[in-house]
Amino acid sequence: MLAPQTEEAYRRLRRSILSLEMRPGEPLVERRLEESLNVSRTPIRAAIQQLSREGLVHRTGRVYSVAPIDLEELEEAFQFRELLETTAVRLAAARRPKAREIKNLLASLETRLDPEVELEKATGFHLALAKLSGNRFIVSSLAGVLSRIYRARYVEIMRPQGAEQARADHLHLIELVQAGQGDEAAAFIFKHLQRSRERLESSLENDWGAILLGEKA
């Protein structure tokens, strides 16, 4: 929970970064943002600090810039997701969540066409699933790593069949968790993540590399 102006600046900056409207490596100049966001530097600095903490903005010397997309980091991020999410579904299955808790998840499965909305929904699904684990640290860590690799995931979900595949996987996951099949759910989400990782990496290498990979600054 942030102050209103700070919140607004944060949301707009974050959106600009995640949607790639601001390119990786691009510097964030406070006095420019002051004009473009129509708020004073105080909330802007707070927002930048927040983004920096989340890893979406890097600091070099005293200049802030949009974090580049780092392939090594991406590897580690997926390894970390595997760890978090397989554990989360195991814990969730062991808890035998009530149908009411599951309902939130289903909302994420409606068909959408806009890939950005699709990605938002997918993120929401993974987080809601993690929440069923009952461990807030798993949830917040997952939230962190997901936002960190959001831009890269964007290029994956751009392919229509990618989103379709994800939806089917998600539905199956819900069934496994609800049935209390923790190990199966863990194995399944592991597969799910691996497929996602592979699609993503081939996309990055083939089509998007030049566009996405900003200078290390």
Place this chain on the structure above:
Amino acid sequence: MLAPQTEEAYRRLRRSILSLEMRPGEPLVERRLEESLNVSRTPIRAAIQQLSREGLVHRTGRVYSVAPIDLEELEEAFQFRELLETTAVRLAAARRPKAREIKNLLASLETRLDPEVELEKATGFHLALAKLSGNRFIVSSLAGVLSRIYRARYVEIMRPQGAEQARADHLHLIELVQAGQGDEAAAFIFKHLQRSRERLESSLENDWGAILLGEKA
């Protein structure tokens, strides 16, 4: 990396909180801190925001206060540590770290008498060990959860034999990792954490409960 005044304010505030000099539940009034820390509100607000993100400071409405020590959170934190640290040592063992990398760890094992320094060293050890995993997300998440439960761990390490036991465990862990015995290391650190958790919880319930557990605000 923060601005110098902000850094200073952050360090001092953090220290005050972790050392329990500021009690859980105590409000952080910017204009008071302005006097006691001799800096303006700008860096103070930045420091508070940082602490808030780390979970050491809570916000209710628009007042910030020192986060209470929540026993449920503590449970989840240890569960999370088990997950992170068992994985970390497995990954570390698989990498067969060079002796040079191990040397950093040994520095944490010198005998100390001051329990605060001891705790700092123990934290450093666990983080350095996690670093051997080669996964930055594991490291940063562990850093987060460790600082979050720092105050509670304090009461555990107060017992001299607690620190002694920890040192012995740490030494053994290094040997296992260096020998590439990932599963054994994972099992051992799991035990290590469980003992730690048990000692800590009995301490909290018996001696420290009234002192440490602030109001939920």
Place this chain on the structure above:
DNA sequence: GCCGCCCTTCTGGTATACCAAAATGCGGTA
């Protein structure tokens, strides 16, 4: 013509002025 130095400008860091909302307390009234 090229290199280097100085001056200007730009940037982030800090302090402070200003504001609105919420809390506090005092005084009046029932």
Place this chain on the structure above:
DNA sequence: TACCGCATTTTGGTATACCAGAAGGGCGGC
């Protein structure tokens, strides 16, 4: 005496003024 309401104070939020250090460009010397 207890309670309600208004005035005052306190507080966090925001804008802005001011500063020092770094960077960039232009001018002068070699």
